[in-house]
Amino acid sequence: MRFPGGVEAVRDVNLAVAEGDFISLLGPSGCGKSTLLRMIAGLLEPSSGRIEWARDSRRELGFVFQEPTLMPWATALRNVALPLELAGLGRAEAERRGREWLARVELSGFEDAVPRELSGGMRMRVSIARALVTRPRLLLMDEPFAALDEITRFRLNADLLELWRQERFTAVFVTHSTFESVFLAERILVMTPRPGTIATELHVPAGDRAAPEFRTSSSYAAHCRSVSQALAAAMAA
Incomplete structure (x- = not known):
């Protein structure tokens, strides 16, 4: 995605999203996460490339913005x-x-x-x-909890995850929080600084995330460490 002023926000992104996925787009501010989310939603048209749907389900999506709106x-x-x-x-x-x-x-x-x-x-x-x-079959969320205090954010993270388990919608969640991405997502896509591309993909096993004490477990800490290292490598690339 290249904006009229010449800023290239996203480059060479190749991403497959399966039904029922919970994906986190993780990266620094300005790396194109929100731009990519808006392209998925159809709010922005890619400058080049295409977005393909297995069937006509673009109408079956919900979008949660950074502000409640x-x-x-x-x-x-x-x-x-x-x-x-x-x-x-x-x-x-x-x-x-x-x-x-x-x-x-x-x-x-x-x-x-x-x-x-x-x-x-x-x-x-x-x-x-x-x-x-x-x-909706697809829920897009653009850093919806970023402005909230930590206690409220933790609670809403847990509530969102429970709704996803009940409803099994597909979720793409934008965040710049390593800890939030590990708690929520099965697939964590680490993006580089602008122009954003996907540097690496990490997985958090469903069995780990299902444990009630996951947030305080050694497994959670290990996943956070791995994701932090991947993010640091993407920033330095």
């Missing part, structure tokens, strides 16, 4: 129900499903709250519920 005048329920109503679902059914997803992100009782009445973590939960209410 909620309608400030609308309640949490109205924000979550909106994608269903835009898809033609009746308001009553859209709100029923909206309530269901607010409950799944632990926001029962806050249906009538507007965004200014919610904490940052709660607003992000509403954004996640809005992205998942249509049951």
Whole structure:
């Protein structure tokens, strides 16, 4: 991807995403992670190359941005129900499903709250519920927890992973946190500085990630060390 001003953001990226994958794009700020995510979503067209889908599923995707991007005048329920109503679902059914997803992100009782009445973590939960209410096959997330405090971030990481295990959507998650990428992703794609390309791919076995104590385990520390080393090598390349 080369922008009109001449900046080449992404170069020679070759990536296959399988259904049900949880992939993390890890790299320094400005390396093209978000640009690549937007190309996958169809928000940007590649300057060259192509993005292929096994079948027409581009409409079956959800996107969670760095900021919650909620309608400030609308309640949490109205924000979550909106994608269903835009898809033609009746308001009553859209709100029923909206309530269901607010409950799944632990926001029962806050249906009538507007965004200014919610904490940052709660607003992000509403954004996640809005992205998942249509049951997308592919969920794209652009550093959604970067601005949150560590405690809230850890909790939302765990909640997101549990939703993925329940729903088995495909996820592509952008982060610049080694620790977050190891906790969440089966496949970690380490990107070089701009123009971004994939320097290496690392795997975290599902058996390791399934353990309740994974975040405090020696296995987690070892994976974080390996990913940190790969990131340092990509930065120095």
